[in-house]
Amino acid sequence: MPNDLKPYLGLQASLLTQHGKESVICPLLLSTNGLEVSHVNGYDTDKLGSFTRDIPRYGSQLDAARKKARIGMELAGTQIGIASEGAFANDPFAGIIPWNYELVILVDDIHEIEITGFYGGEAQSANMLVSSWDELTAFLPEARFPSHHLVIKPDDEYHLECRKGIDTIRSLRQAYDWARNLSKKGNVFVENDLRAHINPTRMENILKATQDLAKKMTSLCPGCKSPGYSITETKKGLPCSHCGVPTNLPIANIWSCVKCGDKKEELIANQVTADPAKCHYCNP
Ligand SMILES: [Zn+2]
Ligand SMILES: [Zn+2]
Structure with a gap:
């Protein structure tokens, strides 16, 4: 039965997916969370969008993943659904390297929450x-x-x-x-070809997004005890070591609950001040 430490232990979920993603997602969520995920494949998920541009994607990356999870829950009759959706862009740093964003969602009607795992990494999309x-x-x-x-x-x-x-x-x-x-x-x-089963780089990124989801599923809100408590933002403003003016470097992580909306700031450990080289005042 679900308990405080492992809220998903022994629960059943469906995973609507094609292209072999079940081989990384199912075993990982079972070993980390005890969630029993069964693979549902009675629906052509390419109807919700394909990477070969012949079918446009249904809504945003999150919308598409949520839609797949809901269809899987309906087909399998489960109260929990998992689905994943990938996107391709240029890297967020210099904007020149092909980049792959993977999202894995857990739609949970038992706790009435949604938890999403993310990973962004280099893409093999030449x-x-x-x-x-x-x-x-x-x-x-x-x-x-x-x-x-x-x-x-x-x-x-x-x-x-x-x-x-x-x-x-x-x-x-x-x-x-x-x-x-x-x-x-x-x-x-x-x-x-960007489909996961024939693009091992993408499959590796899906695994990392699933690891992120698995970690959030065991993280409980200190207030309402709901799973899905995680860092959602960072706060900038680490003071310059020379002049004390706040810089753009992060000073704290903001933790948020997906259920009650509780937010808490946590100072980032092991850093007190910023290098003056990063200060707009000392090094404009
Ligand atoms: Zn300064
Ligand atoms: Zn909460």
Whole structure:
């Protein structure tokens, strides 16, 4: 039965997913939280959006994950549902490296809460427009082929037809010839297939987002005892060691409860003042 330390021990949940994500999510939530997650696959989640641009995503990343969790709960008749959703962008630092944001949600009608785990890390999402077979084969190391599979389209990334899940040189050659024949100018667009089961980099990021979720599921609010108590913001303002003016460096973490909304500030340990090099006043 659920208890204070492991609120999910022995509870049942459904996970609506395709593309093999159950292989990382189910065992992890069982071993860390004792939550028994059963895989539901009676619904084509690609209908809620695909990475090959043929189907636009349903709402935001969070909306799409929540929708999948709800569908899974309905299909399996559980009060708890898990789902995941990925997104691709450029890195949040310099904006040049391909980046992958993974979100794993737990929708919980027993405690009447939602908890989300996140992870952002480097993506394996290379792409290129090529006009010859040699150009295509030169691109393969960058795409980390064949451990990461490929998608091929005629003309450009917006073409409505594509070949997905390409994993051998032979099938790559066939797809290339097919696309080149259909292409108006002889161009072929090639990119990494971003579906999790054939993109190990993405699967690793999903695992890390699930670890984040698992940790939040065991973290209880000091006030109402609900699971899902976690750091949601950081507060800036660490004072400069030279002049004492607040800098943009973080000084405290803000913990929030998903159930009662309780918030608490916790000073970040092991730092008292900021390097004057980071101070707008001393080093403008
Ligand atoms: Zn200063
Ligand atoms: Zn609370």
